[in-house]
Amino acid sequence: MAYKASGAGYADVARHFRTLIQDGELTPGDALPSVQEIRQQFDVSAKTVSRALSVLKTEGLVTGRGSLGTVVTAQPNVAATGAARLKRLERTGKEYAAGESSTDHVAMVRSCADPDIAEQLGIELHDEIVIRRRVFRQNGQPTVVALSCIHIRARSAVPEVTQQGQLKPFWQKTYTERTGLTVTRGPERRSARLASSDELAALEVEAPATAAVPVLVLRTTFHDENGPIEVWEDVHAPGLWQTSDAGV
Template identity: 30%
Template sequence: MTSPTRASARSIADDLRRQIRDGELPPGSVLPTGRELTERYGASTKTVSAGIDLLKAEGLVVGEQGGRRRVRADRPITWNLTKFERGQRKDSAAGDDWSTAISEAGRVPAQHVTVETEAADHDVAVWLRIPDGTQIVKRTRLRTVDERPFQLATSYFPFSIADGTPLMQEGDVSMPGGILKAIGHPQLHVRDEITIRMPSPEESDRLDLPPGTPVAQHVRIGYGAEAPVRVMVTIAPGDRHVLVYELEV
């Protein structure tokens, strides 16, 4: 687009955004140089940079070494939350239900797990139906796909359930049917809560999020015969996921 008047940062961002969404600038493509854009839009270098910064804030464009700007090219995963941890789970000694689903999609999963005990904060206590400050076991997983961070999943268990079990082991531990079932505390039903929000600084750092990228917070509370046996809080970058539910109607 060549404008007869000097374009604003907003109009430059609007036009480039349209090109990205229409496929004229496909994922992974390099944006025109700053000089090319100043000539195309009849704008100053400062105005062009401000327009590009708007697209960076939206997560549509990423900067690279050397000053190049490129259209983001992440390949999202489809995460079917109806099938996840339901029915015939695909856990094995080689990988849990999540890792198996990612492998079946032709991608390469990995999980980096740390374990600690701590006092339950208010949110976790409400989810697990325990008093605030009750001792719990916390398993934090950084899930990667094709060596890129895709999810930060933190599971909380009542200490009375996790103590002395594989849930206390560091690393990516998995068992056929899931660890909870293997230790005699299967999840009989679950409740999901999904919130869309902006990430915390720590989440942005651990998930390598470009500025302006929202996340889905997926909370899954797993219930045993009498009370919750686990709550898992998963932070999923919005640019890397398609969340799917399949329901009978």
């Protein structure tokens, strides 16, 4: 946790500890340094430290714990966005944060029936794509149904994308190593819609068959020099807070 930033503001201090928490360097129950230690570490005033800790408490990342000072919370209702997971992987090499896991990894080749995804991939509607699906969990509870819609051209370089089960390493890394083409990430697009029955089942949400359950949906498009290569779609369980890589 060595860091020294003369003249840092409260947002810089909050960002530093937020990143440590999201990357799993600080886990639930761990204590943050004392106010005096943070003051010395960042060369800031006690007021600046207080504001930074207040921000982290508002975000549900830390809480006051008497003589223990400020400690990291369990965050059962927080789920990372796809962009945040990728940034964490790039920073630390860690695929999962503390308490996070993924299950139900499925791969298939299907025609693309979603006009928006077809447009983002630069293909015709009903062209074939590779679809990879998994469910992210926090402490065993499902938080995100994650869908990867991969351009069929990627299969020639990485045939493993159609392999069932979890892929290691991340397929884009293998693609870059084999083709020399760098894959870049576009911004996350956020929208809301009603969840399908399959999504509710994967998220273990019990609702009447006629119920309308809104969910947050995040989409991210990836490109190489030849055009779009993948679209991520994350469907978040109702009632969750999302953490992104914004400002990290």
